[in-house]
Amino acid sequence: MNKDECVEALNKHANIKPIVTSTVWAELEKENREFFDFYERERGERASEMEAVQRMKNIIAMCTAKGPDDDKGDRSV
Numbered sequence: 001m002n003k004d005e006c007v008e009a010l011n012k013h014a015n016i017k018p019i020v021t022s023t024v025w026a027e028l029e030k031e032n033r034e035f036f037d038f039y040e041r042e043r044g045e046r047a048s049e050m051e052a053v054q055r056m057k058n059i060i061a062m063c064t065a066k067g068p069d070d071d072k073g074d075r076s077v
Helices: 003-014 018-031 033-066
Strands: none
């Protein structure tokens, strides 16, 4: 989860006010800078991978929808 997701989840499920979660999150970031740098880098890489996978799925779906004979022209005799 990112900060916003965490704030929302804790507010919804544990009734913790967003200001409390945001304050704690900020302190955790100060104390654990290396962890949060790594965390953000990994999330960015995963997002890029997911975008690439989605593009591939879209290409496959378009090719599948076209049908195998659409690019071959009329070869009937």
